[in-house]
Amino acid sequence: MKFAEARALAAPVQNRLFNQKEINVKFRRTCAAASVLFGLLLCGSSFAASALAQPGSPSAASAGEAAAPWDQRANPTAVEADAWFDNYRFRDGETLPRLRIHYATLGTPHRNDQGAVDNAVLVLHWTGADSRTLLSPTYTKALFDPGRPLDANRYYLIFPDNVGHGQSSKPSDGLRAKFPNYDYGDIVDLQHKLVTETLGIRHLHAILGMSMGGMNAWQWAETYPDMMDGVMPVVSLPITVSGRNLLWRRMVIDAIRSDPEWKSGEYTQTPRGWIEGFGVLRMMIDSAPALQQEIPDGAAANKFLATTRFQAEHVDANDILYSLKSSFNYDPEPGLSRIKAKLFALNFSDDEFNPDTLRVLERVVPTLQHGRYVVQQGTPSSPGHFTMTRPDLWAQHVGEFMQWLGERSSQASHGDARPIPDSAGS
Numbered sequence: 160m161k162f163a164e165a166r167a168l169a170a171p172v173q174n175r176l177f178n179q180k181e182i183n184v185k186f187r188r189t190c191a192a193a194s195v196l197f198g199l200l201l202c203g204s205s206f207a208a209s210a211l212a213q214p215g216s217p218s219a220a221s222a223g224e225a226a227a228p229w230d231q232r233a234n235p236t237a238v239e240a241d242a243w244f245d246n247y248r249f250r251d252g253e254t255l256p257r258l259r260i261h262y263a264t265l266g267t268p269h270r271n272d273q274g275a276v277d278n279a280v281l282v283l284h285w286t287g288a289d290s291r292t293l294l295s296p297t298y299t300k301a302l303f304d305p306g307r308p309l310d311a312n313r314y315y316l317i318f319p320d321n322v323g324h325g326q327s328s329k330p331s332d333g334l335r336a337k338f339p340n341y342d343y344g345d346i347v348d349l350q351h352k353l354v355t356e357t358l359g360i361r362h363l364h365a366i367l368g369m370s371m372g373g374m375n376a377w378q379w380a381e382t383y384p385d386m387m388d389g390v391m392p393v394v395s396l397p398i399t400v401s402g403r404n405l406l407w408r409r410m411v412i413d414a415i416r417s418d419p420e421w422k423s424g425e426y427t428q429t430p431r432g433w434i435e436g437f438g439v440l441r442m443m444i445d446s447a448p449a450l451q452q453e454i455p456d457g458a459a460a461n462k463f464l465a466t467t468r469f470q471a472e473h474v475d476a477n478d479i480l481y482s483l484k485s486s487f488n489y490d491p492e493p494g495l496s497r498i499k500a501k502l503f504a505l506n507f508s509d510d511e512f513n514p515d516t517l518r519v520l521e522r523v524v525p526t527l528q529h530g531r532y533v534v535q536q537g538t539p540s541s542p543g544h545f546t547m548t549r550p551d552l553w554a555q556h557v558g559e560f561m562q563w564l565g566e567r568s569s570q571a572s573h574g575d576a577r578p579i580p581d582s583a584g585s
Contacts, residue, residue: 234294236311237263237318241326242357250348253339260353261326262319263290265303266311268360279315280365281354281379283372285547286482287474289325290318301550308557314364319353321346321371323481330477336424338481343371343489347378363387365564367557369547370394374489380502381494389501389564391557394510394547396519399490404512407443408483411436415476424480429472433479437471438464446509446543492523501529503560505553509537510544531563 247258269278282293303311320327322341330338354360366387368376373395380390415421418432454460508515515534524530533556
């Protein structure tokens with residue numbers, strides 16, 4: 160089936176799906192806007208939490224809770240722990256005397272006849288988020304509850320807080336601008352150490368990653384080609400950070416560093432450069448049609464800007480700087496030929512960070528040994544990149560991915576590299 164035909168078949172079904180949930184979408188998009196703060200690189204609750212450590216922040220605890228963009232309740236079924244790595248050396252040679260990677264798990268590892276875990280699934284968060292985000296009721300009900308695609312009764316789910324995020328080591332812990340530089344390669348290195356050394360798992364059944372987590376998933380697939388059965392990157396592309404995607408990152412970084420209030424990372428209050436930069440960033444995250452509905456007049460614009468300012472004031476600028484610049488050398492495209500696992504890429508047509516008009520998946524996925532992709536069509540009310548925060552709208556594709564992994568390997572061939580109809584709601 161041709162790509163255009165696949166899209167044409169998908170659109171009516173998707174429209175029915177979104178129309179059925181029209182009433183809830185606008186409210187949930189507002190919550191998602193607060194919950195992500197970044198799209199390709201989103202800021203979230205971990206940065207809000209880290210802001211509590213900022214000196215000079217009045218009523219930090221209560222304000223931090225108010226700014227927290229998603230449900231902070233602990234998941235009682237999750238097991239949380241810390242992995243510690245002494246004298247850890249990053250790729251650029253800098254070291255941290257003691258590095259912590261916090262993580263959570265759901266489910267129970269199953270061992271095959273050889274004693275190896277065979278049901279492990281690594282779930283990777285976006286920038287600024289952490290394991291708590293993916294363990295929230297929104298994600299749990301859509302993906303991990305009984306009968307859902309990643310049923311925790313069947314799979315052993317692993318949720319790491321990446322370095323620079325959540326309860327793992329990050330600049331706002333105290334080192335601020337003296338924290339070692341890290342990049343996406345370092346993030347994947349530490350994820351790998353957690354899985355193999357701490358948890359003793361040598362093979363993953365699958366990897367699911369959203370935004371930055373999706374970018375990490377592409378990296379996993381080519382760096383460790385024999386270590387997983389399948390990979391599902393969501394709202395991410397396997398190309399270098401360039402064009403508009405590079406410009407907005409640079410604009411935000413320059414706005415922070417050029418602000419005298421930044422004080423080379425030793426600020427005592429949120430730099431105004433970050434607050435202003437975040438306004439631009441926030442405008443790009445949602446889809447244009449969704450913002451058109453959300454901001455019909457000046458009063459709505461005032462409310463939008465006030466909300467973004469409040470959110471930005473409770474985000475640590477050093478954490479943001481590190482997270483943004485960590486993406487600059489991301490470029491998995493030259494190594495895609497090394498990928499052996501089944502790869503199912505999911506993007507959204509109204510994602511302004513990963514514009515479908517670039518046709519990246521259409522060009523790249525057919526070159527993979529076993530590749531499939533879906534570009535889920537947007538609607539006037541769908542939230543663009545924010546759709547990743549609504550797994551109930553795309554969980555069916557996770558189900559398709561897991562069913563594909565359940566096929567006999569002899570059924571897969573180079574012919575798998577194709578777009579497939581977006582069967583949302585069918």
